[in-house]
Amino acid sequence: MSEKKRGRPRAFDAKVTLEKAREVFWDRGFAGTSLDTLSAATQLNRPSLYGAFGDKEALYLDVMEAYRAESMDVLADALDPSLPLRDNLANVYKSALKIYLHGDTAARGCFLISTATAEAIQHERVRDLLRRSLADFDDAIEQRMALAVERGELPEGSDVHMLARLASAVMHSLAVRARAGDSRRTLEALAKSGIDMICGKA
Template sequence: MKNERKRGRPRAFDADAAIGKAREVFWDRGFSAASLDNLSAATSLNRPSLYNAFGDKEDLYLDALEGYRADSMVALEDALDPDLPVRENLSRIYASALEIYLHGDQAARGCFLISTATVEAIRHKRVRELLGRSLADFDGAIEKRLLLAVEQGELRKDTHPRSLARLASAIMHSLAVRARAGDSREALEALARSGVELICGPA
């Protein structure tokens, strides 16, 4: 078990804070370009302490990805409040995503998962599995809300919630990539509005 390797942590060690700081390094540099020196400086842990606390660099990266996935699911579930119209649910998802995607000290960083895990998924099986599980979780949460929208008459009876949920996710991924590529907030918000209309129909 990975946790069995995590011994010898410094006194008053805050694992979540260290993982959060490591995530910033991986987000800015990517997995491959993030050196142990970068991670050590960001977390204020020397190399032996990093290894004792988290295992190798891939273990730390997976911890960072898992934390991001969990945070994203909390935000997604909040945006998908069934007491709100489904159109507003989707608008809230995209607005929340853009606040994350457009953040960055030097340039917009997009989505941590999409920007870094898709690159590493080919060579790292555990990253590929976490990426696939994350995408399935996001799709599943949106599909559940769309199913309710069909039952409540917000969407047509012949709607296919699973396909539309994957489309809704694909729009979010496109926003992430385009934010990282330098698209303006106005252009991204326009794309998000078009996505909502595509899924829900014209307002």
């Protein structure tokens, strides 16, 4: 993995630290989170945070990237091509809701949609990473849908590019509504309707 370095060894795991930082950012947003709060949550003092990740924006970007990568892993699992497309979409929404509805005081929604959008104007790198994250998600679904057309799960000549983006659109709405406090029942109904609209009524 990594060769032993010269100086004093780190007393923390960078990946775990990013996860702890993510929890704070997720609840309070980027601008609403202070370095003191991050320091307390990660149990690292500010200089250690600074040394390992750079300033607050760089740390936030690292958290964003980790979330993007994790999301793509979850999506890849949900889109298991040995299952029908309809089941795939159900799994996508189910795993999304599992994430979105978690939270201490209230459901947190999607980390990117709930916190990165707020910074997207002032911080160009946040905006770019957000756009890339959404596009990656769209593309993965589109790829599965292209396969579905080949297999006859979707009608010949389906516009898989737009179908995929509509499938993502339902998820964006789930994210926003979850953060706004909509009930699990309400969100599950929206997910089901979305599936019916894209795959045809079962």
